[in-house]
Amino acid sequence: MTSFRTTTSGLAVAGLMAASAGIAHAAGGTVGRPAAEHVPSSIKSASVMQDSGSAASKRMVTGAKALRLVKLFDALHREPSDIMHCDVAGGPTTVVSFYGAKHVWQATESACTNVQVTRDGKRLPTLLPSKAWTAAVAKDLRG
16 A cells, blocks of 8 residues: 655655555654544454455454454554545455444455445544554454
8 A cells, every 4th residue: 555645845755655564654643533433342243354356255253353353443543634545446355344232333445545444334534554453354364
């Protein structure tokens, strides 16, 4: 994934070159999240799905594995508002869905996006992936 930071002198690379790796926004810090955007720790299950266009895999995780994903998701930071994404299409898309008693959260990530989030279909701010989040999702996909 390549992200750019807008500056007064035009477009400048903000040091955000990460293909699903940890990202630190060196130019302006990260933006925290209010509690209303967090997945509650009462979540007991999550699905992890990856679609490459020609094949898809999906796994359900429960118990401690689901709670680990919740904690890692809740630790992610908001993407700064001055980030622009490339328009490259293709590559696998990964979706992690958390199922609560009242809400469903979906975290979607692909080759050229950070973590795009919805709750009950309503878009929430985009998040920056972390190395720990990326590793946990990949591990859960493998089973």
